[in-house]
Amino acid sequence: MLEGRSCLVSRVLPSSCEQETKWGYMNCRAGVEVEISSGKRRLESDREGEGGLRKTSKVCATEVCDTEERLSRAQFDRLSLSRSPVVGHSNNQRQGGDRSDMDCLINSIGRDMTINCLLRCSRAEYGSIASLNRSFRSLVKSGEIYKLRWQHNVIEHWVYFSCRLLEWVAFDPASRRWMQLPRMNSNECFMCSDKESLAVGTELLVFGKDLMAHVIYKYSILTNSWSSGMSMNYPRCLFGSASLGAIAILAGGCDSQGNILSSAELYNSETRTFETLPSMIKPRKMCSGIFMDGKFYVIGGIGGNDARVLTCGEEYDLTTRTWTEIPDMSPGNRGDAPENGMPAAAEAPPLVAVVNNELYAADYAGMEVKQYNKQTREWATVKRLPERSGSMNGWGLAFKACGDRLIVIGGLRAHGEGIIEVNSWVPSEGDANWELLGTKQSGSFVYNCAVMGC
Template sequence: MLEGRSCLVSRALLSSCEQETKLAYMSYRVEVEIPNGKRRLEGEGEGEGGLRKTTKVCEAEEKLSRAEFDRLSLSRSLMVDHSGNQSGEQSGTDCQINPIGRDMTINCLLRCSRADYGSIASLNRSFRSLVKSGEIYRLRRQQNVIEHWVYFSCRLLEWVAFDPVTRRWMQLPRMNSNECFMCSDKESLAVGTELLVFGKDLMSHVIYKYSILTNSWSSGMSMNSPRCLFGSASLGEIAIFAGGCDSQGSILSSAELYDSERQTWVTLPSMNKPRKMCSGIFMDGKFYVIGGIGGNDSRVLTCGEEFDLSTRTWREIPNMSPGNRGAAPDNGMPAPAEAPPLVAVVNNQLYAADYADMEVKKYNKEIREWATVGRLPERAGSMNGWGLAFRACGDRLIVIGGPRAHGEGIIEVNSWVPSASAPHWELLATKQSGSFVYNCAVMGC
């Protein structure tokens, strides 16, 4: 489970440095034959034979590289007993590896993989507090140490996480919700260390929250103005939600900011145009809402709007939507049947997935035009844009989808690091699951 992290865990099963030394000595004894063909008994370690063995052990230890020595030193400093305390006289409440001190200890832990934090938290009480309180993730943000994991759902109430670097999967606990929420349209967004899933209960909108700190779901959160079919995006520990519909179906122009650290909602100034089924992104430190449907006649909007967090003002940007549907979609489909724009930002560059032509487009911010840069993965099918995930994941674009199938299917996770050349998609993983992606979010922490 913990590839490449054996220094933190593999020797933690021993209860003291003395035991580890004894284990190394015992493993050496097994390999040494006595000249008369018999093995020396447990008590026979003295005299010339014992001296020769000690010398050989020393010589073997001297051959260890500096990296191996550091690894052993680190593992010995992390020895714990079953009560959760460090061995020796150090209490488990001291969050440090003695030889290097607290600050350097935390600096090392910040660079460990998120996948290892569960094991690290089990070493002692202070490490557990550092991880479970979320403090380690706040420090990671300050040091700009960020891992991006993809969370998505291909079955109702079931979510999985995927790490594109190690290509490991993690099954999340099943959501505990009623049948109404299970069957309603849902939207999702990851912010800070939380995954938020929005839907409808019997009489109102409801939000379910998954926390990576507790590996559990909870409910009860509520916006200032509950809504659905909104545009949203996150930046670190904050997220902005704009537009959408209220419980009566009215299209909204209002917007809110959610702070996951403080667990608070703040009402923002309203957009210039009400819109629903729009998309949201952060780019160059500003929040954008793109496309959507607005007006009494449910007209398709090709414009976008930019929100400046410093001035708290909105600015309309014409022709920012990547689609070419206009007032009369080329394929004859009514506007509400189309998915919101599939857009993502990598390195402050805006990209879009044209599901109809299976193309990837890039937005030129200077001239405000879209240009085709290449193709989407061939098996990334969709139903008018629904069922296909197109997301930014760190420095790469991720496409999640699969061939259309009834019941059991296969989804594929494809990745491309944008460059000057045409997209060359790398297949990161496949998974036996429903081939329709209901919801998808990327958490960076």
Template sequence: MLEGPSFLIARDVPSSGEEESKWIYNAFCVMELSNNKRPLEDEEDLAAKKAPKTSKADESEDNQGHGGDHSHSSSLINQLGRDMSITCLLHCSRSDYGAIASLNKAFRSLIRSGELYGLRRAMGIVEHWVYFSCNLMEWEAFDPIRRRWMHLPRMNSNECFMCSDKESLAVGMELLVFGKEITSLVIYRYSILTNTWSSGTSMNGPRCLFGSASLGEIAILAGGCDSHGNILSSAELYNSVTGTWMPIPSMHKARKMCSGVFMDGKFYVIGGVGTSNPKMLTCGEVYDLKTKTWTEIPNMFPARNGGAGATETAATSEAPPLVAVVNNELYAADYALQEVRRYNKLSNVWVRLGSLPERASSMNGWGLAFRACGDRLIVVGGPRDMGGGMIEINAWDPGEGPPEWNLLARRPSGSFVYNCAVMGC
């Protein structure tokens, strides 16, 4: 999954008695071990095919010579004990967890159990990765802190799913991709614990073209269309820990092609196309998880792109609103005017801040990703003038001034972003 070896810190580690230096040094030792040890799967294959049966004495000697692959495995790093070992691993980059899991069965079991991610979240240790697809059925991940690229396994689905409209959502330790197969709407689930795709649990009311957002281990999906094309007002909450869907109260208005965000602990649905008017809806709705009620917000999202009102053709051909929340502030990208706006929650108005990255292009908003990534806004897209052979990731830390975009990475790829999601864990 990783492209080449990686190191957590420099080799020259200062010798001091401070606690921070201790866990940094111990974490460094773990990574040194992982970088110099063959993957566990290779060792098991070699043992099964070539190694003769050994006596108990030989097994004991082998365990001592391999740092406890089988004996004292519950300690992980024998000299530190299990608790201190886990403390060290919590501070390692999660992009190194694949290499760490290859050390032995104890490390692999710990990584795949998800225990580390639960502890990291409790301690406020969160890394936000960008997952996106520029080629059908292929997904990549990007770590914006260490600027590492990772290629996910190819999705194994039929041709119908490959060609259908798809939505994506990152929640907890999962990436969910929604689409349609021959006779039904389906969900594919990617787990970062096993680096594999599997079939996800179906919703109570399957849908597409919905608005969605996640908050930790839960996500809410609202609106969209059912398999017969009916526009929906219903909504569901997904719990990634239990893998279950639960219906929640319906919105006031049915809408499709809308966008969803979490802000101030509440779920917002913005824009979309309704049932009685072919123009884009300008109202929004907010769902309070405590009171389990929806409240409509008139004129929350005015006509986009400087237009006085969208026609039926424009409303159905434009992408859902490009919105994202950073530090409980709502931002929007206007693809036609190539500008970024911020929402004033008190006055219910949008304020222009500045421009999008110069080289980010789209087709009526499609093919361009505008997302929150921790404390930053990111834009994932490619310039059309280069023949669709390059993808770029730009980031900006929102402040008081106009956007100042920083190019994080660029690489040869399809320049049209089919789906994009950000996972924080």
């Protein structure tokens, strides 16, 4: 039985042009109880007050377990939901006559089978699942369900990006739904500073500068809220970064005095700690980071006393904890100065992404997609970028890997309003066309973008 608990639920808000899901909290009314009658379950609140609020909650199980006994949706709906017991603090015994096992979740099939089913539900449904009872809520809010998904290689990739300062949205390429995140609560100094973003584990990290120092804001999908207070061992900005499961590596950048750094550190989202790594061979800022074949790479950037454009990359082996320089790994290969004569710092870091351990890059000047040959260490054009993917010297355009596909997020301004487009291409499908996954009225400039896989 749920009594006065704050439950995480999803609210789908349709509009004329899109379906937007906002995650929020609502207080479950006293007296909410699960009733099982004639093979059906019903979640009904007390009818007193404000029109007799009534909600029905179902466990999403459209694609249930790959087990010997597959459960159909109808069968799953007929299963009895276990009600969480009230546990005494002193003697740890159940009270109120609840005879169900707290660890079973669904009594008819047991805890292990229940979790096996939930792993295959879309994580967009986990808010509703968490509202069923304490056991389900603990499974979701503790992050245990996401750890089990990683172990079983059940991963969904969502794109998080910001087209308006301090505002973030998420997009699910599978269901093509938009989710609005809570607004960041920060000062004007952070709003106007250079920012980097990184998704690792179940967290979205946004790095920037406050009045006096570098700061990190963290959004957690477990609590649907922002927090601050984290700090790197060597605070920096304009660095290269990438994540692999629950860990991420941040390398290079510059400190608060503008010095270009060669230092690197590893962030563990499970322990929420930063570990200092061996320094890179060359200091560099405005570089890009990727994971490929289980190793971390930093590509391009600006380094040296004369702020030269670096065409080399560096490979970090997590096992040997050593860096190796790789010549001509930057897709631009621009040499000492950009061809258009602009300062090196005016151009965006390399737009690179890895799909199935293959490295791709977006050439914003030539409007092309290039692929890197690991054997010859050469870049070759494989595709055109979507025609409406405009940018300002690479700024304002997002080029990311999202599972087995490449995602390009860009837009244009029409009639005073910005429109963002999300385009997708699956490299394994060969020369297929870009697929338009979604559009949204927003700012037409992508400030930051990150992909979370969990």
